[in-house]
Structures are given as structure tokens and as C-alpha cells.
Amino acid sequence: AQKITQTQPGMFVQEKEAVTLDCTYDTSDPSYGLFWYKQPSSGEMIFLIYQGSYDQQNATEGRYSLNFQKARKSANLVISASQLGDSAMYFCAMREGNYGGSQGNLIFGKGTKLSVKP
Amino acid sequence: DADVTQTPRNRITKTGKRIMLECSQTKGHDRMYWYRQDPGLGLRLIYYSFDVKDINKGEISDGYSVSRQAQAKFSLSLESAIPNQTALYFCATSDQGERGAPNTGELFFGEGSRLTVL
Numbered sequence: 001a002q003k004i005t006q007t008q009p010g011m012f013v014q015e016k017e018a019v020t021l022d023c024t025y026d027t028s029d030p031s032y033g034l035f036w037y038k039q040p041s042s043g044e045m046i047f048l049i050y051q052g053s054y055d056q057q058n059a060t061e062g063r064y065s066l067n068f069q070k071a072r073k074s075a076n077l078v079i080s081a082s083q084l085g086d087s088a089m090y091f092c093a094m095r096e097g098n099y100g101g102s103q104g105n106l107i108f109g110k111g112t113k114l115s116v117k118p
Numbered sequence: 119d120a121d122v123t124q125t126p127r128n129r130i131t132k133t134g135k136r137i138m139l140e141c142s143q144t145k146g147h148d149r150m151y152w153y154r155q156d157p158g159l160g161l162r163l164i165y166y167s168f169d170v171k172d173i174n175k176g177e178i179s180d181g182y183s184v185s186r187q188a189q190a191k192f193s194l195s196l197e198s199a200i201p202n203q204t205a206l207y208f209c210a211t212s213d214q215g216e217r218g219a220p221n222t223g224e225l226f227f228g229e230g231s232r233l234t235v236l
Contacts, residue, residue, distance in 0.1 A: 004160075009158075033222055033223055035222075035224065035225075043206065043229065043230045043232075044227065044229050044230065045208065045210075045225075045227035045230075047224050047225075047226075050222040050224060052222070091160060091161065093161075095223050104149050104151075104166070104168075104212050104223055105151055105163050105166055105176065105225075106161075106223075106225055107163075108153075108160040108161040108162070109160055110158060110159060110160040111158075111160055
């Protein structure tokens with residue numbers, strides 16, 4: 001079974017509108033971390049946002065917020081006020097276990113390609 | 119200069135050739151990783167290392183080997199390249215996180231090495 005599932009291979013959004021990118025995860029470990037990365041067409045991986053499994057509040061970073069629903073095992077990325085520069089691949093990833101006690105690697109989903117229309 | 123540097127950035131080679139991808143980092147991190155990205159498959163872990171004496175196989179290590187020459191250097195080798203190893207390869211680092219401060223375990227990526235095996 002996939003540990004990270006991103007069900008939207010591609011999405012379109014109008015410039016200045018908000019968009020939600022879906023991510024569900026599967027783990028039996030009570031301690032884990034969830035990450036979103038952006039990969040523009042140039043190829044680099046850009047860290048966007050992090051949510052720890054014990055964090056009480058949803059993470060926010062500027063126009064990015066993470067809608068964390070623990071019982072549903074979902075960690076959707078919300079981008080507000082989309083910009084043309086947001087067009088990219090977006091990857092959801094998970095680290096199982098506390099960082100110090102785990103091997104530290106991230107398990108990635110297959111990604112969602114977001115296209116922002118002017 | 120990038121904190122995590124990969125060389126070469128692009129390489130075209132022929133089946134059966136030996137290829138080495140090199141990674142060096144100036145972040146002072148202990149943990150280093152090699153991932154492979156294929157279209158539609160996300161990123162998959164090849165090898166990871168916690169220090170120069172600790173190297174571990176990841177999800178897809180067959181056909182690859184690694185060397186941790188120093189804390190800052192982690193190289194990936196394809197002893198006899200084959201066409202299905204054509205992919206984008208990423209090196210990444212993370213902090214061991216034992217300095218008392220909260221640590222999310224974020225991975226810091228190099229810019230990627232695009233390998234084509236003909």
C-alpha cells in the first residue's frame with residue numbers, strides 16, 4: 001500500500017484564486033512529520049511547509065497552509081491567491097517516527113502538477 | 119554558492135558504462151541521501167548515510183552503490199548503467215537534530231543530476 005497518496009495528477013487554477021492540493025498518508029507510527037515541496041520546471045526541490053503529528057494547530061507559511069486532519073490521515077496543501085509562479089509540481093512527503101530516532105528519510109507521493117492560468 | 123552541490127548536472131552515457139554522481143555539502147549535516155525521480159513516480163530513496171561509517175540501502179538500491187568519503191561528500195555510482203536508470207537524481211541532507219533545538223527533519227536538496235543512459 002502506498003504510504004503517501006496524491007490523487008490529483010494535474011490541476012488548473014485561475015490566478016488569484018485559492019487551490020487545495022490533496023494528500024493522504026498511511027502510517028501506524030504515532031509520531032511522524034508531513035512535508036510539502038515545490039518543484040518548478042527548473043527542477044529544484046523547494047521546501048514549503050511542515051506539520052508534525054503532535055502539532056495542535058495547522059501549519060502556515062505565508063500563502064501556504066496545511067489542512068491537517070489527523071483522523072482522516074490527510075494533509076492537504078492550500079495555496080491562497082495563486083500566482084503564475086506557483087505553476088509547478090507539488091510533492092507531499094512523510095517522515096515516520098521522531099526525527100532523532102528515525103532514519104530520517106522522507107517518503108514521497110507521486111506529485112500533483114499545478115498550472116495557474118492568467 | 120549552493121549549500122548542496124551535485125556534479126555533473128547533466129550526463130548522457132551509454133549502456134554498460136560506469137557513472138559516478140557526486141554530492142558535496144557545506145551545511146555541516148550528518149545525514150545524506152540519494153533519491154531518484156522518475157515521471158509519475160515521485161522520488162524514491164536509493165541509499166542513505168548517517169556518517170562516514172554508516173551507509174544503508176533504501177527502497178531501490180539494486181544496480182547502485184555509494185561512498186561516503188567524508189562528512190561533506192556522498193557519491194552515487196552506477197557500475198554498469200542501463201537505460202532504465204535514466205532519471206533525475208537528487209542528493210539531499212538533513213541535520214541530525216541532537217542540538218536541543220526542535221528539528222523537523224527537513225531535507226535540503228541539491229539541484230539534481232539528470233542522467234540519460236542510451
